[in-house]
Amino acid sequence: MATDYDAPRRTRPEELDDESLDELQTRRGDPRSGVVDVDEPDVVESFELPGADLSGEELSVRVIPKRADEFTCTRCFLVQHRSRLVDTSGGQMICRDCAG
Template sequence: MATDYDAPRKTDDEASAESLEALQASRSGSAQTAVIDVDETDTAEGIDLPGADLSGEELTVIVVPEQSDEFTCSSCFLVRHRSQVAREKNGLKYCIECEG
């Protein structure tokens, strides 16, 4: 869409009045309903309350060891791909983000 830069500009009062009228017209023309996006796997069981006793819970996460093409950054301690090594000093590797 082309913009005519030579046309006179509208003041803020005129623009807000037009936009208010447009909003009222669009609101009266259609009924609005709220749509909630709910994941089917979300349940109340996934919510932990503060101070809840979790001593009987069992860890269900599978921990994958560091692969041969990965390293652990000595600054942020995140496991990263070897292509993200920024420098190596005294046998310690540092990632691009920490050295950035």
């Protein structure tokens, strides 16, 4: 049975018995009961986070290449200094945070 998560919740047990059999059968025959809501791309694009107006902002990131004394942890994928290298078993380089 489909559940309408937007409907108010029933808190009292006697409210569960309020619906008649006819109402339930009518709802079962509802052609919309099997329809799945799909997010419209327009709605998702127009969604704004409160206090975050980045429409006029240009974001840029400077990428620094990995140095000779650094490694990339094979578990967390963070670039770490060689002094944080704990385990190299099986050819995998693992940092202290992931090993501990």
